[in-house]
Amino acid sequence: MSKDGTKISLNTWGASIRLSDLSNTREHSFTLVPDAAQLKALREDLGLLGLKKLRFEGSFIPASKRDWHLKAKLGATASQACVATLEPVTTRIDVFVERLYTADFNDPALATAENESEIEVPEDDTVEPIPASLTLRDVASEALALALPDYPRAPDAELSETQFTQEGSDAMTDEDTKPFASLKSLRDKLEKGD
Template identity: 45%
Template sequence: MTDEPQNHTFRVATLPARKPQRFRLTPSAKDRATLAKDLDITAIAALTFEGEIRAEGREDYRLDGRLKGTVEQPCVVTLAPVVTKIDAPVRRRYLASYVAPTGEEAEMPEDDTLEPIPEVIDLRDIAAEELALALPDWPRAPGAELGEAVFAAPDAAPLRDADLRPFAGLQALKDKLEKDG
């Protein structure tokens, strides 16, 4: 994810067993632009992923890190640029004994950080996945409001939002009765 000489992949077989393997990934402007395009967002102004990978027991590993950055997305209402700061913890636990759930109605484990141990841990892939999860689903510019859409067939009275709330009238009647005593 960068033109700088950074190590972004770690072969699990060569990770130290007694001390943590620290890492820091800072993608280049070109790599951030490519990732922004892949995520269908306007831009990634800054991105840093840092942390450590450490052995957990004899065969398992744990990655703990932090993803920080600044992204720009279009507002879902006005398409104006919306800048969002990202600051997300990242945790992955790689288990030698991990067995993926199978079957049509398999229950997913409660701990969503568990994964089977890969041959190679790729920090670029983890950063991209975590950034995708951290992005706001519906970014809104300050003050952007959805207006009321009103549609109707010719020569018909349009339905408004208030018309689609059948209990609003009952609530108003209840409030009036309580007020009048």
Template identity: 45%
Template sequence: MKPVLSHPVRFADMPQRKVSRIRLVPDVGQLEALADRLDVDAFRKVLLDVELSPGPGRDWTLTGKLGATVVQPCRVTTEPVVTRIDEPVVRRYTPDLTTPEGEEVEMPEDDSLEPLPKVLDLGDVLEEALALMIPEFPRAEGAEDIDLTVQPPGAEPLSDEAVKPFAGLAALKARMEGGE
């Protein structure tokens, strides 16, 4: 899927001995499209400031900061919640990395390491980082917890202690030790 804000970078065309600085700022239409794509009410502003540094060897390092203001509904009250995001973004690209194949794959220790693409779209980096940083369950200030206790008429509601995995075994052990 093509990013809302496309900014392709060909590493072969980049200066090989100095840092390149790039800033992405989506316009109003792109902010609306990003909000639709990432399923939030709105983005008031989004800014990705990055530096692309060559080396070591044929590797490249992307470091920067993502800033955004996102509006989402509170998961309890549905009131709008405004969240400010200011987070670092780090990616390392290397031509020597192979993508593991198979049903079960062990995750690498360095989750910022990625295969070096011929063309890197910084719009993809922006969208991916933003999607990872948006709060999953935003809550309005002062929102009360909802009590979702349900039980049949006349029955006692389950307590937190009763739903623990070994609560039934503990009760059984207590009955056996008590001679019941």
């Protein structure tokens, strides 16, 4: 219930909530499990081959009169294309999600600095300003996107060696790029000259 007595649903996948409408005298729990159509939309948004068993659950805990601490757990099973073979790679994601929504947030990117290179990046990336409205689906989607492997790779996948060269020249190999490859090449030329 909000302060004015209307019911606030935290358990609807796409619903937006206003944190200022939550009673700051107690914790507010939620559990989000998207239906098949919502899973499909999220899978397409993230460019995944498959997505199932997604569950986002946690609580909003009052941190002060106006601030809220979000503590939640995201679980999902995602399939991505292997970077080497394009075969499906399945990954189980289980991550803890934490945010502090605060009214006293000072964004260093908005601060005016004489030199833009002097703008500091905050050390704690879990602190955010209190939004006008918050959609838990967006928090879950962001957490999932950050938890996915950047370069999924099948267990038996190997990158093949590709060689490019001008016609009439020998292709450069991985061996040639090693620090002492040029010395080896020089030694080989000297030995041929004897």
